[in-house]
Each structure stands twice: as structure tokens, then as C-alpha cells.
Amino acid sequence: MTAVITVPSSLNDLSFEQVLDQMAEQPTDARVIVDARHCTFASPYGLTALLTLAQTRTAKPTLLPPEDQDKSSYWARVGFFAHAEDLYDIQGAVPRQRAPKESGYLLEITPIVKSDDVHTVVERIRDKATEILTEKLHLVSRATMGFTMTLSEACQNIVEHAGRGGWLAVQVYKYRERLHGRLAVVIAVCDAGVGFRRSLESSPRRPLTDRWDDRIALEAAVINGVSRFPEAGRGQGLKGIRGYVHRWEGKLSVRSGTARVAVVPKWDDDLALRENLAPFPGAQLQITIPEKVA
Secondary structure: OOEEEEOOOEEOOOOHHHHHHHHOOOOOOOOEEEEOOOOOEEOHHHHHHHHHHHHOOOOOOEEEOOOOHHHHHHHHHOOHHHHHOOOOEEOOOOOOOOOOOOOOEEEEEEEEOOHHHHHHHHHHHHHHHHHHHHHHOOOOOHHHHHHHHHHHHHHHHHHHHHOOOEEEEEEEEEEOOOOOOEEEEEEEEEEOOOHHHHHHOOOOOOOOOOOOOHHHHHHHHHHOOOOOOOOOOOOOHHHHHHHHHHHOOOEEEEEEEOEEEEEOOOOOOOOOEEOOOOOEEEEEEEEEEEOOOO
8 A cells, every 4th residue: 555645835844744744654665655746835955855755765755746837847946856866756747957047046956975075065156155145145254154164064964974975955035924024045954864863872972861862962962062073173063053053143953863953043933842753864954044134
């Protein structure tokens, strides 16, 4: 019997939990159909997480793409179908990928496997990031260096900790509700690797506690800067990311396993901690930097 997994009409980091709740009921070798026919919006996190989801299945899932041609064309422009064709059995014709003209993407969906991929990504978007951050988000010029560092560190986490490749996408768009129409740049990084708990559990710097689960591991890594590396100064990537996000009144959320922690700014009402979520291998990270207002 084939299970149908319904993708919500608006797919982002929070609504993706609906997809995981449905998938949690299915064994990894079960035949599933991921039904995105009625999806009208998908964030960078939503699209990279869909690719990551397929990597967790031993039986290749089927994908029903959006019926709306504008939405399907958008998914194609940002490179989703180009990568999904190896991971999903896509039912029906989809548009070919074209240059992402005014799609709002600083960087279309990009696989990250090795350190060279990280360097290539940073080089590709450095000039455009300067333009976006200073002219559209009205941040000072020094924000660009921190942005590229943050992007690099987020991707390097995949290379050093995931044990397998992951996905990156960077987009700029308006937050109509949370930010009252202000622009924001969003970085989404997702992988289906070992996750924070397994990465840290053999570390000598791991917290001394009888309880060791996804929540404790996430808090140790994201909030307290604990690394699996024994050397002093190693594993400070998340600490640097958190500092950059705080400096520019941004938001950071990190999910791994069955837990999610978030550094929540004043303009958002997300929960700082979510536990007992549907299991999802690896780590999924989203960074949001808003437009500065006078």
C-alpha cells in the first residue's frame, strides 16, 4: 500500500513539521507519494528540506509537483527539479531550469559535499551579497564580511559533521506579517547526516549529564558553543553565527533529530525550544537577517 504525504499550501520551516509528522508513520522502505500539487509557497528551507527528506528513504518516493505553472516554474528556476530528479520519481512534466533572473535568490539550491563547494559558494555570491545587504537591507558595509562568514560556517557544518552532503539556498523576500513588509535575507542549510547528538556524544567537551538526547545536544552546540573537537578554538562556527544574527537583530533556528532550538528576535514570536518532534535525521538550519529600519 502506498501512503500519500500531503505538502501544506505554504511550506516553510514550521509547516514542514506537518510533512514529517505524516512521514514518521511510514517505514523508510515504504512506498510514499509526496503530494505538492496544491503548494503555493515554498521557502528555501521548505525546498531544501524536501530534497533532504528523499535522502532519508530507502525506497525512492514519488513526487507530485505543484499544479500551478507559475509555482512549478519557480521551483524549476531555483534548481529544485534538477536535483529532485535523482531523488524522486517525479510524476508529470516539469519546466526546465532557467537562469534565476529576478527570482529573489542570491543563490539557487546548491549541493554542499566538500570544502571546495563552500569556497565556490562564497565566491559566487560575495559581490551580490554586498549589494543586497547595503542597498536593499540598509546594513552597514561591514555586515557583508560577517554574512559571508556566517554562510561559510553554516555550510562547513555539513562538511565536518554531516557525514554526507547537504543542500544550501539563499533568498531575499518580503516578510509581510512578521516584519510588516520589510525585506529579509534567508539562508537555509539542510542535511540528512548524523545530526548533533551523534556528532557530540563522543566529545570530551560533552555536558556531564545523565540525560543525553537531541535537545541537550542542540543546546550544548547552539547556545553553549560545545564542539566535538577537543582542541580549544575549534567548533566555534555556531557561536559566530549566533553572534552575527544577534548583532543584526536576526533569527537563527536549528533542528536536529527530534528537537529544535531558536534564537528569537523581538519581531518574531517563535518558541525558543521545541521537543518531541517527528524524527528527522541530520541537521536543518535557517538564518534570517531583516532589513534595518531607521
